[in-house]
Amino acid sequence: MTKRRVAIVLFNLGGPDRPESVRPFLTNLFTDPAILRVPGFVRPWLGRLIAWRRTKPALENYAFIGGRSPLLELTQEQGRALDAALAGDPAIEARSFVAMRYWHPLSDAVARDVQAWKPDEVLLLPLYPQYSTTTTGSSATAWDEACAAIGLSVPTTMLCCWHSHGGFASATAALVRGAYAQARAALPDDVPLRLLFSAHGLPESIVKAGDPYQWQVERTVAAVRRELGDIAEMDHAVCYQSRVTPQVWIGPSTEAEIERAAHDKVALLVCPIAFVSEHSETLVELDIEYREVAHKLGVPGYFRVPAQNSDAGFIAALADLARGALASGRTLCSYAGARQCPKQQGDCPHARARIAEAAA
Numbered sequence: 001m002t003k004r005r006v007a008i009v010l011f012n013l014g015g016p017d018r019p020e021s022v023r024p025f026l027t028n029l030f031t032d033p034a035i036l037r038v039p040g041f042v043r044p045w046l047g048r049l050i051a052w053r054r055t056k057p058a059l060e061n062y063a064f065i066g067g068r069s070p071l072l073e074l075t076q077e078q079g080r081a082l083d084a085a086l087a088g089d090p091a092i093e094a095r096s097f098v099a100m101r102y103w104h105p106l107s108d109a110v111a112r113d114v115q116a117w118k119p120d121e122v123l124l125l126p127l128y129p130q131y132s133t134t135t136t137g138s139s140a141t142a143w144d145e146a147c148a149a150i151g152l153s154v155p156t157t158m159l160c161c162w163h164s165h166g167g168f169a170s171a172t173a174a175l176v177r178g179a180y181a182q183a184r185a186a187l188p189d190d191v192p193l194r195l196l197f198s199a200h201g202l203p204e205s206i207v208k209a210g211d212p213y214q215w216q217v218e219r220t221v222a223a224v225r226r227e228l229g230d231i232a233e234m235d236h237a238v239c240y241q242s243r244v245t246p247q248v249w250i251g252p253s254t255e256a257e258i259e260r261a262a263h264d265k266v267a268l269l270v271c272p273i274a275f276v277s278e279h280s281e282t283l284v285e286l287d288i289e290y291r292e293v294a295h296k297l298g299v300p301g302y303f304r305v306p307a308q309n310s311d312a313g314f315i316a317a318l319a320d321l322a323r324g325a326l327a328s329g330r331t332l333c334s335y336a337g338a339r340q341c342p343k344q345q346g347d348c349p350h351a352r353a354r355i356a357e358a359a360a
């Protein structure tokens with residue numbers, strides 16, 4: 001039997017590869033219409049201004065981790081692990097390609113690589129479990145534009161979201177259990193421990209406009225808690241980190257939850273819930289900045305659950321998602337046009353479904 005050649009395109013946000021890249025990376029981010037929702041004629045100017053103002057704090061953050069983001073290497077490693085997990089499949093020959101949204105490798109170069117590989121079909125697999133117009137939606141738009149520019153027209157499936165996938169939830173719960181055991185062993189018995197699920201924040205206006213991200217984050221938390229076994233009932237909260245604009249963002253903020261923990265005299269076990277790789281917002285914001293805040297406020301302990309990276313259970317979940325999407329056959333959820341998860345306020349029935357070939 002001839003195997004179908006499937007190009008799996010892993011979407012992620014991307015990060016600067018050296019200090020000089022920080023400003024152009026931020027400019028790409030803040031001039032994206034999915035991020036900066038102002039009239040088109042204002043966006044290039046305002047986006048550049050915001051990027052310029054953000055450059056100094058961002059440089060300071062990246063300086064803590066060697067002046068660069070580890071996101072590309074970690075995503076490439078996930079791709080290699082996924083290819084290995086799918087290697088025994090009798091029906092497909094899968095190869096992963098990483099397409100970053102705001103720094104290299106960008107969609108246009110990746111689309112050319114995919115075209116050169118001559119796939120029979122393409123699977124777009126965002127490394128964002130929850131759909132947001134600012135992340136998955138924006139990457140899908142960039143991908144389509146890149147394909148249109150070079151005439152790449154191959155049947156394409158997109159997994160729009162996988163917030164409640166069982167394998168993803170159980171792999172995450174296993175990481176939580178491991179970190180919980182270490183935290184408990186380090187704490188005196190009479191110090192309670194609270195599990196803080198910390199997700200990337202979003203301006204409230206974007207959620208009010210129908211973005212399903214926050215709803216899906218809550219679904220992920222519920223799915224992980226179901227898998228936590230005997231620690232499922234432990235005190236927990238969901239909060240949002242990384243606010244970078246003056247608008248109102250969804251809350252409660254992670255800082256506010258740290259203050260509450262100090263007041264309640266409980267230790268914290270922080271679980272990043274919307275990132276599946278380590279990067280500046282886990283390694284700097286969670287591990288350095290918030291740890292320092294917790295320490296200053298007298299929180300009796302501060303621990304962190306590692307991001308999934310290439311954890312075997314997580315990669316098995318990605319392989320299961322990929323197989324499910326490819327095997328599901330019919331197009332159910334066309335992302336052409338709207339660029340939004342089709343069922344805005346509810347669960348997405350199409351999360352594992354085969355999605356439209358934009359070019360068809």
Ligand SMILES: C=CC1=C(C)c2cc3[nH]c(cc4nc(cc5[nH]c(cc1n2)c(C)c5CCC(=O)O)C(CCC(=O)O)=C4C)c(C)c3C=C
Pocket residue numbers: 013014015016026029035054057058061069070071128132134135200201202203213244245274275279280281
């Ligand atoms: C309005 C600004 C931003 C929105 C909205 C936003 C949404 C969003 N982002 C992620 C995941 C990541 N963000 C990362 C970096 C990053 N994000 C913003 C701004 C917004 N993000 C900035 C300015 C930056 C750069 C870093 C900084 O200046 O602090 C990263 C990668 C970082 C790395 O080190 O590689 C990720 C990943 C999600 C999931 C999300 C909404 C759902």
Ligand SMILES: [Fe+2]
Pocket residue numbers: 131159160161341342348349350351
């Ligand atoms: Fe979806």
Ligand SMILES: [Fe+2]
Pocket residue numbers: 200242
């Ligand atoms: Fe972000």
